Amino acid sequence: MKTAPKIVLIAFITSLVFSACEKKSCGEPVPQMSFAQFTPAPNDTINYVLTFNFSDCDGDVGMTPTATIVDENGETQNNNFMIDLYHIVNGQWVKHDFGNAVGLDSKIPELNNSSANPMLDGEIEKKLHPDLSLLGYDSVKFKSRILDNAGHYSNEVETPGFIIK
Numbered sequence: 001m002k003t004a005p006k007i008v009l010i011a012f013i014t015s016l017v018f019s020a021c022e023k024k025s026c027g028e029p030v031p032q033m034s035f036a037q038f039t040p041a042p043n044d045t046i047n048y049v050l051t052f053n054f055s056d057c058d059g060d061v062g063m064t065p066t067a068t069i070v071d072e073n074g075e076t077q078n079n080n081f082m083i084d085l086y087h088i089v090n091g092q093w094v095k096h097d098f099g100n101a102v103g104l105d106s107k108i109p110e111l112n113n114s115s116a117n118p119m120l121d122g123e124i125e126k127k128l129h130p131d132l133s134l135l136g137y138d139s140v141k142f143k144s145r146i147l148d149n150a151g152h153y154s155n156e157v158e159t160p161g162f163i164i165k
Contacts, residue, residue: 002059005099018134024159031146031154035132038162040143041127048134048164050083050125050126052144052157059118060149071151079105080147081124093161095143096135130164 036051044128050112054061061080063069083104085096095105104126111120122144128134141161 012109027034027057029056029060029148030149031059031061031148031150033144033146033154033157035157035159036157039086046129048130049127050128050142050144050159052124053074053122054154055121055125056148057119058148058150059111059120061120062108063148063149064110065107065114067107069147069151072153075154077147078102079107080104081108082145082147083126084143085134085137086141087135088139088161093141096137104128104142106160118145124147134164 009125016113024090032055034053038048038050038051041047041049044114063080069080071077083106085098085104087096098104106126108124111122130136135156139161142159143156144159145156
């Protein structure tokens with residue numbers, strides 16, 4: 001092999017190796033969510049599973065059990081997975097008021113990802129009991145969003161309505 005092609009080949013391999021280790025840049029650090037499904041829990045005749053898809057390009061979703069996050073409004077949040085429950089009253093969807101209780105909100109645990117590519121994509125599932133979580137309502141829908149560690153809220157996702165059997 002002649003010298004010039006060897007140099008080109010070595011330069012190509014070197015650039016390939018260094019680009020594989022290069023940290024990916026993050027265009028929009030705000031997490032994104034979409035509704036996936038609401039189904040009876042598999043192997044469980046009582047509960048339902050609410051599932052959302054999410055992505056976060058800078059990978060800062062997830063928190064320890066004792067952590068808090070200051071959100072973009074300057075308020076301290078104890079949870080990073082927020083779910084509002086709606087039910088029908090006189091033909092209109094009404095948000096259930098959990099009062100001071102946590103309601104359906106919870107914590108997404110810390111997630112491990114590569115420092116070279118911090119992008120996170122995945123599913124978030126919430127198991128819901130028809131009487132304890134869904135409060136015995138026969139028709140429900142949900143609005144949900146997640147909060148990343150930088151205090152950014154994702155887009156709010158609204159599900160269709162569901163009849164609970």
